[in-house]
Amino acid sequence: MSPMMTMAAEEGVSDKTASIPLWLCIPFAGLLLCIAIFPLVKAEWWETHQLHAALFWSLFFIIPFAVKYGIETASETVLECIINDYLTFIVLLFGLFCVSGNITMSGDLAGSPRINVGLLALGTLLSSWIGTTGASMLMIRPIIKMNAWRKRRRHIIIFFIFMVSNLGGCLTPIGDPPLLMGFMRGVPFFWSLKLLPIFLFNMISLLIVFYFIDMRAYRKDIAKGLKPDISKPGTEIQLRGIHNLLFLIMIVAAVILSGTLPSLPAFQDAEGKVMGIRILGEVTLTYPAMIEIAMILLAAFLSFKTTDVSIRRENHFTWGAIKEVAVLFIGIFITMQPALMILKAYGPKLGISAPFEMFWTTGLLSSFLDNTPTYLVFLTTAGSLGFGDGIVTALGMIPVKMLEAISAGAVFMGANTYIGNAPNFMVKAIADENGIRMPSFFGYLLWSFGILIPVFLLDTLVFFL
Amino acid sequence: MATNRDDIKELAEHIYDLDAEVYVHLGSSLGRVFNRDRERCVNELTELLMQRHQGHLVRSELALIANMARTIEDKEERKLCMTEYNRILQEVMSLQTSFASGDVIAPDLARLNALNLQNRFKSTDHRIICISWTYGSGGVNVGFKLADKLKINYYDADIFEAVLKRLEAEKDSVIDAASHEIHLSDESASPASAFLPVKKMTLKQRFREFSRYHGLPKRDAVFFNQSDLLCEMAKKEDFIIMGRCGNAIMTNNRIPHVSIYLSAPFEQRVHRAIEVNSGLDEKKARKMLHRMDRQHAHYYNFYTGGDWGNANNYDLCLNTASYGIDGTVDFILKMLDI
Numbered sequence: 007m008s009p010m011m012t013m014a015a016e017e018g019v020s021d022k023t024a025s026i027p028l029w030l031c032i033p034f035a036g037l038l039l040c041i042a043i044f045p046l047v048k049a050e051w052w053e054t055h056q057l058h059a060a061l062f063w064s065l066f067f068i069i070p071f072a073v074k075y076g077i078e079t080a081s082e083t084v085l086e087c088i089i090n091d092y093l094t095f096i097v098l099l100f101g102l103f104c105v106s107g108n109i110t111m112s113g114d115l116a117g118s119p120r121i122n123v124g125l126l127a128l129g130t131l132l133s134s135w136i137g138t139t140g141a142s143m144l145m146i147r148p149i150i151k152m153n154a155w156r157k158r159r160r161h162i163i164i165f166f167i168f169m170v171s172n173l174g175g176c177l178t179p180i181g182d183p184p185l186l187m188g189f190m191r192g193v194p195f196f197w198s199l200k201l202l203p204i205f206l207f208n209m210i211s212l213l214i215v216f217y218f219i220d221m222r223a224y225r226k227d228i229a230k231g232l233k234p235d236i237s238k239p240g241t242e243i244q245l246r247g248i249h250n251l252l253f254l255i256m257i258v259a260a261v262i263l264s265g266t267l268p269s270l271p272a273f274q275d276a277e278g279k280v281m282g283i284r285i286l287g288e289v290t291l292t293y294p295a296m297i298e299i300a301m302i303l304l305a306a307f308l309s310f311k312t313t314d315v316s317i318r319r320e321n322h323f324t325w326g327a328i329k330e331v332a333v334l335f336i337g338i339f340i341t342m343q344p345a346l347m348i349l350k351a352y353g354p355k356l357g358i359s360a361p362f363e364m365f366w367t368t369g370l371l372s373s374f375l376d377n378t379p380t381y382l383v384f385l386t387t388a389g390s391l392g393f394g395d396g397i398v399t400a401l402g403m404i405p406v407k408m409l410e411a412i413s414a415g416a417v418f419m420g421a422n423t424y425i426g427n428a429p430n431f432m433v434k435a436i437a438d439e440n441g442i443r444m445p446s447f448f449g450y451l452l453w454s455f456g457i458l459i460p461v462f463l464l465d466t467l468v469f470f471l
Numbered sequence: 472m473a474t475n476r477d478d479i480k481e482l483a484e485h486i487y488d489l490d491a492e493v494y495v496h497l498g499s500s501l502g503r504v505f506n507r508d509r510e511r512c513v514n515e516l517t518e519l520l521m522q523r524h525q526g527h528l529v530r531s532e533l534a535l536i537a538n539m540a541r542t543i544e545d546k547e548e549r550k551l552c553m554t555e556y557n558r559i560l561q562e563v564m565s566l567q568t569s570f571a572s573g574d575v576i577a578p579d580l581a582r583l584n585a586l587n588l589q590n591r592f593k594s595t596d597h598r599i600i601c602i603s604w605t606y607g608s609g610g611v612n613v614g615f616k617l618a619d620k621l622k623i624n625y626y627d628a629d630i631f632e633a634v635l636k637r638l639e640a641e642k643d644s645v646i647d648a649a650s651h652e653i654h655l656s657d658e659s660a661s662p663a664s665a666f667l668p669v670k671k672m673t674l675k676q677r678f679r680e681f682s683r684y685h686g687l688p689k690r691d692a693v694f695f696n697q698s699d700l701l702c703e704m705a706k707k708e709d710f711i712i713m714g715r716c717g718n719a720i721m722t723n724n725r726i727p728h729v730s731i732y733l734s735a736p737f738e739q740r741v742h743r744a745i746e747v748n749s750g751l752d753e754k755k756a757r758k759m760l761h762r763m764d765r766q767h768a769h770y771y772n773f774y775t776g777g778d779w780g781n782a783n784n785y786d787l788c789l790n791t792a793s794y795g796i797d798g799t800v801d802f803i804l805k806m807l808d809i
Contacts (some may be wrong), residue, residue, distance in 0.1 A: 029477070046579060049534060050537075053541075114685055115686045116685045116686055116687050117688065118691065119686065120686075120688065120689050121686045121687075155506065160757050225773060225774075226776060227692075228691075228773075228774055228776075229774065229776030229777070230723065230776075231511075231698075231719075231720070231722075231723025231724060233695040233698055233699070234509070234685065234695065236684070236685045236687065236692060236695055236696065237696070237699060239683060240682055240683055241681075241682045241683075241685045319497075319498050320498075322497055324540070324542040326541070326542055335595070374769060380543060435635065439537065439539070440585065441539070442536050444536065445789050454775055
């Protein structure tokens with residue numbers, strides 16, 4: 007997600023909406039419940055009616071909101087969310103989905119616990135340098151392919167979401183949008199490397215747990231007589247469409263530019279506001295956002311033009327996964343607005359001042375809400391507490407431990423739910439489409455409660471108390 | 472409506488064929504629901520369909536096939552697949568709720584039980600005998616003599632040699648059973664020794680091994696190749712296979728066989744171990760037997776999920792101390808009614 011959206015969210019919410027009633031969050035909860043329940047009880051119906059559900063709950067929010075605050079405010083809120091939040095979000099996902107779908111790895115490397123541990127570690131390390139979404143899209147298909155011979159493999163995808171799609175993004179501002187937001191507020195680019203000890207602690211803890219779970223599943227598969235085809239001596243690994251890595255870099259560059267261009271005078275007007283095309287009221291599609299979108303779409307276009315169709319066929323590339331994410335997340339983004347407004351209004355008044363409180367509050371809210379504005383709310387809160395020592399940011403002085411807690415909470419706990427971070431749902435959709443029975447929304451929650459929460463408790467004890 | 476096993480098997484075949492067809496239309500190696508051989512998948516599906524409490528698994532498998540089918544680009548092909556899917560779904564939904572009978576017999580196992588000689592072997596099936604044994608029970612000698620009497624092949628270390636050939640590996644680089652044929656008196660080496668610590672390797676050697684074994688641990692690659700080889704051999708010849716989880720491999724691949732477990736009281740085994748290994752005192756023999764039993768149990772449990780020596784895993788368990796080597800051979804021959 008582009009940091010532009012958060013700036014808009016930060017600046018665009020008017021005073022009128024400062025006291026949003028809690029019942030306006032019902033559509034958001036309703037949509038989440040639909041995502042959680044319908045695939046279990048009426049799967050086929052749900053597949054054809056996702057758009058209707060997203061529309062229904064969006065209107066369920068927009069109409070009462072318009073009645074209470076006026077059509078103009080409602081239109082501005084919805085447009086701001088679509089133009090500044092959703093558009094850049096879905097374009098980024100789309101670009102990465104297209105480019106990664108044009109890279110394929112063929113070979114007869116067999117998925118085993120040690121190979122999977124290696125792949126997860128590689129993906130986790132890669133996330134900080136090409137973003138959690140980029141790493142997820144790049145790594146998910148090879149990992150599915152190598153484990154195709156196995157029956158029990160949903161845990162591999164779940165840990166993939168935990169580690170590659172979330173945890174791995176904590177080391178640089180490229181890794182995860184909240185950190186890019188922090189970088190734009192004056193947090194030094196390489197400051198996030200201070201999270202390395204927590205990153206390593208979590209990565210090693212999760213890999214150990216994963217190894218034992220995967221070994222158990224692997225042995226069960228072998229005991230059932232499953233075996234990979236390794237009849238030929240030697241392994242031949244072939245990467246096709248490798249030139250698409252250039253387009254991947256192009257997309258990463260677009261994301262970095264979207265974070266850095268707004269602060270350049272050339273992109274600001276006399277009042278210091280970021281210039282762009284005014285859509286309605288205060289809603290503006292900024293030039294940096296347009297540059298980001300154009301670069302990503304160009305990368306996707308070039309990727310398609312320069313890659314043989316047989317690669318996409320081999321990857322079982324379809325539009326199903328991105329379509330599902332696009333449909334559901336427009337509803338999520340719209341219905342999430344009241345919750346974000348409430349958070350913005352009441353977040354600083356929660357009386358949170360200790361690092362462990364910041365870690366858990368930022369984290370738990372990031373599990374369900376967009377982690378970028380959540381991060382910003384608590385960064386602003388921490389900056390306003392008047393600390394005399396720490397990192398100097400545009401929002402004030404923030405102690406290192408406090409900043410670590412906010413950053414770690416926002417990045418790590420996006421893994422708690424399917425909707426906690428952009429790539430989570432995308433990875434799930436790709437896995438579903440490729441023969442892996444992924445757990446339901448609640449089923450996934452059980453995994454995260456059972457595995458991630460104990461790790462986060464350890465983080466609290468070791469790093470934030 | 473499918474009412475008996477044959478009908479249900481036919482339904483399972485349709486499900487498998489639909490998955491295969493969807494896969495052909497998609498042309499992708501990703502996402503196939505049933506990615507093993509037809510006969511095996513059909514048999515497993517039939518079992519699932521026969522069991523009421525497993526019904527949800529069949530529905531989930533069908534849902535996955537439908538997910539894939541919906542992504543077929545060609546409209547006509549997609550329509551054909553979805554029509555077939557709907558037909559199959561209707562048939563699955565109309566299945567009777569219970570097929571249980573009062574007999575203790577597990578039809579699946581019974582079909583593989585080679586001792587049921589009248590029904591067990593078809594004319595195309597070969598006679599395969601899998602012998603597991605404890606060290607010191609004379610298992611190797613029993614197996615060898617039995618093969619001689621039955622005039623069928625005896626395999627132990629030969630399998631390992633063939634696996635090395637397939638993997639293009641040097642013999643010294645992989646630890647496994649030493650040849651029982653050559654060292655009939657030395658039963659100390661066994662597949663379980665694959666779990667013994669290996670020598671330190673250079674980085675280059677590690678890379679070479681990584682590529683050779685497809686990224687798998689060496690012992691797993693050897694096991695998978697052994698399994699493949701045994702299944703291939705089972706199509707061509709009669710044989711006796713010593714250890715190597717042969718019974719589990721045959722069961723998993725639905726190959727009719729006789730599985731035999733040979734053991735003897737511990738004291739008896741200690742005496743035999745001392746007898747056949749000059750220089751081995753009682754203390755050392757006891758220690759070695761305990762270690763060997765542990766290693767065998769670990770090996771068997773790792774690759775089959777079952778307990779080594781548990782009577783439930785075999786057709787016949789024999790105490791060789793009660794019959795001696797020749798007596799045991801005669802007993803088995805009599806049982807086989809040859």
